[in-house]
Every structure is written in structure tokens, then in C-alpha cells.
Amino acid sequence: MTASLRSAAEAPRSTQPLRGQQQAADINRRQRLSGAASPPAGDTCTEPATATCEVVQCPSTPVRYFSPPPCAFLRPGQVFAGRQRVAHSSHSPAPKQENWSVSATITQYDPASGYVAGCMEASHVPDMPSPVTTFFEGEIIDNQHNTFFTADWEACPGTDILHWRKFEPFRELYAEVVRHHGRCPSLASHPYVYMRWKEQFFVQGSECHLTIQGFYYLCMNRVTGAMTGFYFDPSSSPDQKLEMSAVRAGLAGFAFPHYELA
Amino acid sequence: MAEVARQQLVDRLQSDDSASRLQALRCIKNCVIGNRRQKQHYIHLDAVKLLVAVLASPTADAAQLVQAAAAVGSFAASKEGLLSVIHHRGLLHLLKVLQSSEDVKVVEAAVRAVKSVCRTADEPILDVLSPPSLGVLPRLVSLLASPTSNVAESSAAVLACCCDRGREQQNAVAVAGAVQPLVALLASQQHSKQEAALAALAALSSGNAATSEDILEHASVLSSLLGAIKRGRSPHTRFVAAVCLVNLSQHIPALGQEELSTPQGLQQAVLPVLVQLLDADMAENVPGALCQLVEHSAELQLAAADADAVAKLCAILRQQWRAPPVVEGALRCLAALCSKREEQRRQVVDARVLPVVVAALSHQSLPMRAAACMCMRSLSRSTKLLRGHLGDVQLAAPLLALVDEGDTEVAAQAMGTLTNLAVDFSAVKEQLLAHDGVARFAALADSMQPVLRLHGVWGLSSVAYMAAPEVKQSIAHHLPWSSVVALLEDSEPEVREKVMLLLRNMLHSERNIEAVLTWSCNALLEAARDVLQRSEGQAAAELKHHALYVVVNMASSTAAHKEAVMQSGWPPLLVQQLRDENEQVREAAVWAIINLTWSRDGDAEETAVRVQQLRLLGVEEELRRLEQDECIAVKERASTALDQLRALEGGGDDDVAMEAVV
Known part of the structure; x- marks a missing residue:
């Protein structure tokens, strides 16, 4: 979530897509996974793609794209806590910066389909007396269901590469990702997990002035659970960084709850 | 016609004068055909008893038998008349006439009358078509080849009705040699004969591997059916042909010579037809047939969803005029399509039919309640819905009422749904706790029925997931440690696994550990260890997994x-x-x-x-x-x-x- 550039009255309360939009997004995803070299249909991004992103060479030999293995820190019940830095209008003479306390709790993780979901809570949001909670759904970049190219939510390969490159560990994958149209053969043995989290609706605090139009690009250390994210919303503050670490539930160690849906 | 005149006609049914009797028969038949009120008058004058007596009379000639059979058939077309016909053993005598007469017209009238009885009757009236009476089957089979108008169709309809009685009757119909003439009838150029054959083959092949294999031995049957689903004159014809193919596809050898003679090929061919027919305003249970087709195949579920089946099924749920079996079929089919796929669950919510599903949980018919419960269970597998839309509806009370129904299968479905609703992030959890959910789950954990025991423990494990200390205290209060010990030794591996999951969640968070240890009289770790050691070598990975996390959390x-x-x-x-x-x-x-x-x-x-x-x-x-x-x-x-x-x-x-x- 982020501070909205619009008034609270204009801010959308939910980003639940209409059926047609959902279908378009699904088509985009399928095209994205089909390895199409051009930006997916319906992409409304106006941001210029980087030169390397435009020139996409097809690998000459067939490549097998493996998914990353399941990650312990994405299991249901895992809590992350940290802060989100929100910098308003970096072009203004006196840019204003806010730091919100943010936590996220994973409620569902399905590595087989590259899906993760949970709730995010932001506290110490200016003008909000109580925390704001949203429900998010995440795509895990797994080479199978989700690639590094987003293809919807108003992001295009140029936007994607721009954000992914902000993560230091991504730099060693960068050339491969471009060469393989968003997939990455080395991903399965890479020590970081890459995700996109898209907030879907407000669970609490829907009257706030925040918007959930955009989404997070995230990179998580598989061993420590430390996570960094960058928020992308073409209509909102450009500089927003999320930093969270895995909270261990135990007093002196890690504790893991679990549920099984019937 | 005045009451007196009617009484006179009825009296003449017992006349010694054959001509007078025949005239009375003809008059009564002509009066009652298509006239419900006349039927009621004659029923009250006990006419049906006398008409059946004519059928049973050894002295009745062909003309009298024709009129009497036609009249009885007409009476049987109404509910009240049917009861009278059955009460006076009319069906039995019709079948006897059918078996014994060689007169073409008598046979035609009798078989049409039997068909009329079959169309109107429900269980258990048609018990007369049970095995002891199945001696009539060879006769009915022989009539399938009759050139006389309507005889073959009527005979096929009666055979279909026999098959609806159960597997034994299906087998008896096949043994009587019905398959060959039905397949031949399927190739008929006459639409009515083709439809009758389709209905009989659909009934004969329904859920029966032996009869389906008999049918599949006839090389032409698949091409005829595939032709019928594409070019059938009416939606009804296409539907029944599709049902036949759905039945047969489950028993066809996996390796066919051509794509359309494999199970997958046939199913892929039928699926778009059934999905398309969802749009037709038909009385037939198209959703039920689609459900039967897709319920065991993730691939077909995806294909159905891609063909927009969810939206069409939701449209059916919104149509209040739909017959209960069709609504029930739609709920079951949605349950199948949403069981694993999040996108379809969202479609159901976006179509705003959630209130319809919730209302159906309290419907007067048990099958409808069961179907609604299955659908809700599939929807409750979405954490997004659990956190969002499902919190807007009252679910706990109707689902707990279903648990008390007495029907184990429905109770298990309801418990499965409640288990999903019980997890920490669910917006319905509060509702459940307010309705004594913990006590109800704990009581079921003590059930003699393994499936209910399983869901009772499973539900408690969900309630305990990231729960507040007071909720865990409530679990400890309602489930004494002695019960946990018994459940850890349960004969069902799944029950043992879910108890271990419960213990794992009880120990999550150090705020609870002391209380949980007190609950277990400090025997928890040893109990978990013993279970693992006892089942070493045969323990399911899940049991080991949860047992180890008991230790991790501690x-x-x-x-x-x-x-x-x-x-x-x-x-x-x-x-x-x-x-x-x-x-x-x-x-x-x-x-x-x-x-x-x-x-x-x-x-x-x-x-x-x-x-x-x-x-x-x-x-x-x-x-x-x-x-x-x-x-x-x-x-x-x-x-x-x-x-x-x-x-x-x-x-x-x-x-x-x-x-x-x-």
C-alpha cells in the first residue's frame, strides 16, 4: 500500500478486477509463459524499456526451467516485520519522507502453483489512528507459472527489469533473465526468492487515504528470511522501499504452526 | 357427463354382454384421455378396479383388452390415477397381457400403458419391475424391433425405466439381449426411435461397467452417439447422447485406435456440448451430467472452466424457476470446478451467487443441502475468500445444523467446511467460536464414526492454528488429555496425524506451552515420541513431520x-x-x-x-x-x-x- 496522490474519496477501495480485466490478465499471463518476445498484449506501460530488454535473443538450445525449491520462510503463519520508507515527490525542493511500521503474515503458500497470500499491516501511518490491514496475493517467480516479466498491473518488461535490478542478488541473474524472456535457468539454485505481492482489498482501515493500486517487487533471502521490496504504482510516489525480516515465533528459536484445508 | 351416466358406464364394465362391455370401455377411455376431472370422477366410482379386472379376465377379447389397457394407461398418467392403478395391481396385469398376447394391437396398447405407468411412478411403486417380475424383459426386448408405430419406442422407454431401478435390473436388461436391438434402433432414421434408444442406452450404461462394456462391443455405437451430440435434432437428443457418452467414456479402454475412441477423446468431445446446453432452458439435469463428466478430472475441470461453465452454472443458480435437481447438479458441478482452482472460486463470488449457495445450506431437501455444502467446502479452500467475502455471510449456524443431520456424508462435508472456516485468518472464525464450535468439534472427536472423528480433530487443529491462549484453553477444557491419548492410538492413520497437528499448534507460542504441558500432565513429549516409535517404518511422512514440529515448537x-x-x-x-x-x-x-x-x-x-x-x-x-x-x-x-x-x-x-x- 502506499500514500495516494489522489484524494481519499477518489482512492479505489479495492482492486478486484472485473471479469473482462481478469480474463485479459489471464491471457497476458499465458502469453508471458509462452515465451513471446514482444511485450504482452494489453500492456499499458509507457515507460521506455531498457535497450537490453528490447533485444531478446532466443536461446539456441532447448533449456529446462526448474522452479526454485519450497522456502521455509513462506509457510503459513510466518510473520515478517519491518518498515516501509515512503518518499513523497523526490523532485520537490523539500521531499517529505515517512517511515511506516509494516508487518506481513503469510496465510497460504502453494509452491506447486507459485502462489502465496497473506495480510499486510501498516502502522504509524500519518493521519491514521489505527493500523491499516490489507489482504495480498503473491506470485512467486518460478519459471513455470510466473516469470520475471509481470505483463499486467500496468507493468512492462522495462518496468520489471528496472525494479528487479534494484536488488543486488538479481544482478547475477539479469543477463539470463533477459536472454530467456523473463525466465531464468539458474533460479532453482539461487539463494534468493523473487516475488510480486499485489494487495487485493482492505481488511481494516478502508477509510484511509492509502491506495493499493500498485504492487511490490520483492526479493527474499532463503536462509535468513530477510526481505526487501520496491513498490510500483505509476500514479503514486516513485520511491518506496520495504524492508522486513522474518519474525521467529519462539522465545529462543523458531516455532511453526500449520493448518491443512479440508 | 352426469354422475348417473358415469355410474351406468362403470356398471356396464361388469356386463355379461361383451358388446356392451366393449362400448363402456371405449366410452370411459375416450372420456378420461386428457381430462383430469373425468379421471377423478371415474376413480371415485372405482372404475380402475373394474378396468384392471377386464385386463385380468381370461374371457376378455382383444378389442376389450386394447380399450382397457389404453384406459388404464390414461389413468396412470395422473398421480391419483396411478395410485389407483397400482393399488389394484394394474401394472402386474398389464405386464401379463403384454407377455401373453400375440395380438399386435393389444401388445401396442399394453406396452404404451406400461410406459405411462413408468413415466409417472416413483419409488417404491415400481418395485413390481424388480427381478421377480423381470420375466417380461425378453418380451420387451423383442418389441424393440417391432415395426408397429410407437411400440419400439414404448418398449425402450419401459426398459429404460427398469434400468433406473438399479444395477441388478440393468444387468437383467442386458442379459435379456436389449443391447443389440437398442444399438440398431439408435441408427433409425426416425427421430422418436432414436431418442428412445438413447434414453434406454443412457439408463443401461449409467454407473455400470459390465453393461457399458456390452454396449461398447458394438462398433457403430460411438459414431452414432458422436453424430447425435453434434447433429441431434433437439437439445434433449444432444443431451441424452452426451450422457451416454459420459457413461461409456468411463469404461472404454484407454488405448483406442482413434482419438475419439479413447476416454479422453470422448470426454473432450462431450464437454463443449454439455457446457453449451447449460444455456438451454431445459428441464434435464445438464449440470449434473457435466459434474459426472468432470468431477474426477482436473484436466476436464479446467476445460469446462475455460468454456465459461462457471458463469453458466451461476446463471442457473440465479434462475429461481429451475427444478431442484438441476440446482443441485449446478451446486455439485461448481463444487467440482472450484475444488482446486482459485480463479473459479472468484468467478462464483463475482457472479454474486454466494447468498444462493448459503440459502441452499438450509434447503428442505437433503440432497440440495449436501450439494450446497460441497460447494461451500470448495469455496472455503480459498484463503482470500476466508479473509474476505465469506465473512459477510452467516455460515457457522447452518453448517453446524448440517453436522447434526445424522447423515454421515453430509456431516463430514459440513465439518470439512467448518474446518476451513476455523483457521485464524478466517473472518468466520468468530462466528464459529460464538456457536460453541470448540465443544462441537471436541464432541465429534469422540464419535464412533471414523470420518467424523477425523473431522472433529481436524477442526480442532484449525481452531488451534495461531489461536489466542483462551481459545487453546477452551480446546484443553473440552478435549481431555485422556481423549488425546486415545486419539493418538486411533486405528485410522489420518486421525493420528491430525491429532499430532493439533498438538503442534497447541504448542506454538511460548505463552501456551506451560498450560499445554499441564493439560497433558507433562506427558505430551513422551506421548508424541511413543506414537512415532510405535509406527516407525510405517508412519506416514505427515505424522512424522507434525510430531517433529511438536518438538521444534517446544x-x-x-x-x-x-x-x-x-x-x-x-x-x-x-x-x-x-x-x-x-x-x-x-x-x-x-x-x-x-x-x-x-x-x-x-x-x-x-x-x-x-x-x-x-x-x-x-x-x-x-x-x-x-x-x-x-x-x-x-x-x-x-x-x-x-x-x-x-x-x-x-x-x-x-x-x-x-x-x-x-
């Missing part, structure tokens, strides 16, 4: 709790589990080691003792081996554990040092 707490683990006989078992073939079990065992070697500010001495004990058991060597494990998650955890041991060697003895390596 060891995440104070030094005293870690020491309790060390003294419980678990350490050698943990080291053993580091070599388990299941990677999740290995990973859990490493987590336990990580927690046991975790040092908190001020407990360096105790930690050193624990580390020393574990080293003596060979933990370090095992962890080094696991650093080369094929599973990355295990490798990562093994590295963490080894780094932690090294940090301890280096003198790091506080929490900060531990966090630095994790």
Missing part, C-alpha cells in the same frame, strides 16, 4: 522447555530422523536441532550441555552430510545449524549471536 521456548525435550528421549530419535527419506522430515529434524542449540542471553551453560549431548549423538556429522543434501531447503537449514554450532564454539552466547547466523 524447543523454541525457554531453556527449561529445551531441557524437557533433551530429557524426553527425543534426541536420539531426532538424529535418526536426519536420515529420513522424506526431505520435509529431515528439514523438521534440523529445525529441532537449531532450536535445541539456540542460546538465549544467560543460558550459555545449559546450551553448552545440550550441544555436548547432541554432539555425542553424532549430530554434527549428520549436519555436515546434510550440507550436501539434494534438497535445498534441508541444505540451507543444515548450514544454519552448523553456523550456530560454530558461533557457540566461538563464544557467542546470546540471542544476538544466534540471530546473526539465521
Whole structure:
């Protein structure tokens, strides 16, 4: 979530897509996974793609794209806590910066389909007396269901590469990702997990002035659970960084709850 | 016609004068055909009894039998008339006439009358078509080849009705030789004959491998049916042909010579037809047939969803004029389509039919309630819906009412749904707790029915997931430790696994550990260990997995709790589990080691003792081996554990040092 550039009255309360939009997004995803070299249909991004992103060479030999293995820190019940830095209008003479306390709790993780979901809570949001909670759904970049190219939510390969490159560990994958149209053969043995989290609706605090139009690009250390994210919303503050670490539930160690849906 | 005149006609049915009797028969028949009120008048004058007497009379001639059979058939077309016909054993005498007469017109009238009875009757009226009366089958089969108008169709309809009675009747119809003439009838150019054959073949093949294989022996049948689903004159014809293909596709050999003679090929051919027919305003249960087609195939479910079946099924739910079986079929089909796929669940919510599904949970008919419950269970597998839309509707009360129904299958479905609704992030959890959900789950955990016992424990494990201490106290209050001990020894492996899951969740968070240990009279760790040891070699990975996380959670707490683990006989078992073939079990065992070697500010001495004990058991060597494990998650955890041991060697003895390596 982020501070909205619009008034609270204009801010959308939910980003639940209409059926047609959902279908378009699904088509985009399928095209994205089909390895199409051009930006997916319906992409409304106006941001210029980087030169390397435009020139996409097809690998000459067939490549097998493996998914990353399941990650312990994405299991249901895992809590992350940290802060989100929100910098308003970096072009203004006196840019204003806010730091919100943010936590996220994973409620569902399905590595087989590259899906993760949970709730995010932001506290110490200016003008909000109580925390704001949203429900998010995440795509895990797994080479199978989700690639590094987003293809919807108003992001295009140029936007994607721009954000992914902000993560230091991504730099060693960068050339491969471009060469393989968003997939990455080395991903399965890479020590970081890459995700996109898209907030879907407000669970609490829907009257706030925040918007959930955009989404997070995230990179998580598989061993420590430390996570960094960058928020992308073409209509909102450009500089927003999320930093969270895995909270261990135990007093002196890690504790893991679990549920099984019937 | 005046009452007196009607009485006179009825009296003449017993006349000695054959001509007078025939005239009365003809008059009554002509009066009652298509006239419900006249039927009622004659029923009250006991005309049906006398008409059946004519059928039973050895002296009745062909003309009288024709009129009497036609009249009885007409009476049977109404509910009240049918009861009278059955009461006076009219069906039995019609069948006798059918079997014994050689007169074409008598046979035609009799078979049409039997068909009329079959169309109107429900169970158990048609018990007369049970095996003892099945001597009439060869006669009905022989009539399938009759050139006389309507005889073959009527005969096929009666045979279809027989088949609807059950597997034994289906087998008897096939043994009587019905398959060959029905297949021949299928190729008829006459639409009515083709439809009758389709209906009979659909009934004959429904859920019956033997009869389906008999039908499939006829090479032409598949091409005829495939032709019918494409070019059938009416939606009804296409529907029944599709039902036949759905039935047959489940019993066709997997390796056909052509794509359309394989199960997958046939199913893919039928699917778009059924999905398209969902749009037709038909009385037939198209959703039910589609459900039968897709319920066991993820691939077909996806194909149906791609063909927009969810939106069409939701449209049916919104049409209040739909017959209950069609609505029930739509709910079941949605349950199948939404069972694993999030996108379809969202479509159901977006179509705004959630209130319809909720209302159906309290419908007067049990099958409808069961279907609604299945649908709700599939929807409740979405964490997004659990956190969002499902919180807007009252679900706990109707679902708990279904648990009390007495029908085990429905209760299990309802419990499954409630189990999903009980997890911490669900917006319905509060509703459930307010309705004594914990007590209800605990009571079911004591059930004699394994499936209810399973869901009772499962529900409690969901309630305990990340629950507040008072909720866990409530579980401990309603489920005495003696019950837990009994459940840990349950004959059902799944029950044992879910109890272990419950214990795992009860121990999550150090705020609960002392209370949980008190609940178990400090026997929890030993109980979990015993279960694992007892089932060693045959324990499901899930049971081991949860048992190990019981230890992990316990060891995440104070030094005293870690020491309790060390003294419980678990350490050698943990080291053993580091070599388990299941990677999740290995990973859990490493987590336990990580927690046991975790040092908190001020407990360096105790930690050193624990580390020393574990080293003596060979933990370090095992962890080094696991650093080369094929599973990355295990490798990562093994590295963490080894780094932690090294940090301890280096003198790091506080929490900060531990966090630095994790």
C-alpha cells in the first residue's frame, strides 16, 4: 500500500478486477509463459524499456526451467516485520519522507502453483489512528507459472527489469533473465526468492487515504528470511522501499504452526 | 357427463354382454384421455378396479383388452390415477397381457400403458419391475424391433425405466439381449426411435461397467452417439447422447485406435456440448451430467472452466424457476470446478451467487443441502475468500445444523467446511467460536464414526492454528488429555496425524506451552515420541513431520522447555530422523536441532550441555552430510545449524549471536 496522490474519496477501495480485466490478465499471463518476445498484449506501460530488454535473443538450445525449491520462510503463519520508507515527490525542493511500521503474515503458500497470500499491516501511518490491514496475493517467480516479466498491473518488461535490478542478488541473474524472456535457468539454485505481492482489498482501515493500486517487487533471502521490496504504482510516489525480516515465533528459536484445508 | 351416466358406464364394465362391455370401455377411455376431472370422477366410482379386472379376465377379447389397457394407461398418467392403478395391481396385469398376447394391437396398447405407468411412478411403486417380475424383459426386448408405430419406442422407454431401478435390473436388461436391438434402433432414421434408444442406452450404461462394456462391443455405437451430440435434432437428443457418452467414456479402454475412441477423446468431445446446453432452458439435469463428466478430472475441470461453465452454472443458480435437481447438479458441478482452482472460486463470488449457495445450506431437501455444502467446502479452500467475502455471510449456524443431520456424508462435508472456516485468518472464525464450535468439534472427536472423528480433530487443529491462549484453553477444557491419548492410538492413520497437528499448534507460542504441558500432565513429549516409535517404518511422512514440529515448537521456548525435550528421549530419535527419506522430515529434524542449540542471553551453560549431548549423538556429522543434501531447503537449514554450532564454539552466547547466523 502506499500514500495516494489522489484524494481519499477518489482512492479505489479495492482492486478486484472485473471479469473482462481478469480474463485479459489471464491471457497476458499465458502469453508471458509462452515465451513471446514482444511485450504482452494489453500492456499499458509507457515507460521506455531498457535497450537490453528490447533485444531478446532466443536461446539456441532447448533449456529446462526448474522452479526454485519450497522456502521455509513462506509457510503459513510466518510473520515478517519491518518498515516501509515512503518518499513523497523526490523532485520537490523539500521531499517529505515517512517511515511506516509494516508487518506481513503469510496465510497460504502453494509452491506447486507459485502462489502465496497473506495480510499486510501498516502502522504509524500519518493521519491514521489505527493500523491499516490489507489482504495480498503473491506470485512467486518460478519459471513455470510466473516469470520475471509481470505483463499486467500496468507493468512492462522495462518496468520489471528496472525494479528487479534494484536488488543486488538479481544482478547475477539479469543477463539470463533477459536472454530467456523473463525466465531464468539458474533460479532453482539461487539463494534468493523473487516475488510480486499485489494487495487485493482492505481488511481494516478502508477509510484511509492509502491506495493499493500498485504492487511490490520483492526479493527474499532463503536462509535468513530477510526481505526487501520496491513498490510500483505509476500514479503514486516513485520511491518506496520495504524492508522486513522474518519474525521467529519462539522465545529462543523458531516455532511453526500449520493448518491443512479440508 | 352426469354422475348417473358415469355410474351406468362403470356398471356396464361388469356386463355379461361383451358388446356392451366393449362400448363402456371405449366410452370411459375416450372420456378420461386428457381430462383430469373425468379421471377423478371415474376413480371415485372405482372404475380402475373394474378396468384392471377386464385386463385380468381370461374371457376378455382383444378389442376389450386394447380399450382397457389404453384406459388404464390414461389413468396412470395422473398421480391419483396411478395410485389407483397400482393399488389394484394394474401394472402386474398389464405386464401379463403384454407377455401373453400375440395380438399386435393389444401388445401396442399394453406396452404404451406400461410406459405411462413408468413415466409417472416413483419409488417404491415400481418395485413390481424388480427381478421377480423381470420375466417380461425378453418380451420387451423383442418389441424393440417391432415395426408397429410407437411400440419400439414404448418398449425402450419401459426398459429404460427398469434400468433406473438399479444395477441388478440393468444387468437383467442386458442379459435379456436389449443391447443389440437398442444399438440398431439408435441408427433409425426416425427421430422418436432414436431418442428412445438413447434414453434406454443412457439408463443401461449409467454407473455400470459390465453393461457399458456390452454396449461398447458394438462398433457403430460411438459414431452414432458422436453424430447425435453434434447433429441431434433437439437439445434433449444432444443431451441424452452426451450422457451416454459420459457413461461409456468411463469404461472404454484407454488405448483406442482413434482419438475419439479413447476416454479422453470422448470426454473432450462431450464437454463443449454439455457446457453449451447449460444455456438451454431445459428441464434435464445438464449440470449434473457435466459434474459426472468432470468431477474426477482436473484436466476436464479446467476445460469446462475455460468454456465459461462457471458463469453458466451461476446463471442457473440465479434462475429461481429451475427444478431442484438441476440446482443441485449446478451446486455439485461448481463444487467440482472450484475444488482446486482459485480463479473459479472468484468467478462464483463475482457472479454474486454466494447468498444462493448459503440459502441452499438450509434447503428442505437433503440432497440440495449436501450439494450446497460441497460447494461451500470448495469455496472455503480459498484463503482470500476466508479473509474476505465469506465473512459477510452467516455460515457457522447452518453448517453446524448440517453436522447434526445424522447423515454421515453430509456431516463430514459440513465439518470439512467448518474446518476451513476455523483457521485464524478466517473472518468466520468468530462466528464459529460464538456457536460453541470448540465443544462441537471436541464432541465429534469422540464419535464412533471414523470420518467424523477425523473431522472433529481436524477442526480442532484449525481452531488451534495461531489461536489466542483462551481459545487453546477452551480446546484443553473440552478435549481431555485422556481423549488425546486415545486419539493418538486411533486405528485410522489420518486421525493420528491430525491429532499430532493439533498438538503442534497447541504448542506454538511460548505463552501456551506451560498450560499445554499441564493439560497433558507433562506427558505430551513422551506421548508424541511413543506414537512415532510405535509406527516407525510405517508412519506416514505427515505424522512424522507434525510430531517433529511438536518438538521444534517446544524447543523454541525457554531453556527449561529445551531441557524437557533433551530429557524426553527425543534426541536420539531426532538424529535418526536426519536420515529420513522424506526431505520435509529431515528439514523438521534440523529445525529441532537449531532450536535445541539456540542460546538465549544467560543460558550459555545449559546450551553448552545440550550441544555436548547432541554432539555425542553424532549430530554434527549428520549436519555436515546434510550440507550436501539434494534438497535445498534441508541444505540451507543444515548450514544454519552448523553456523550456530560454530558461533557457540566461538563464544557467542546470546540471542544476538544466534540471530546473526539465521
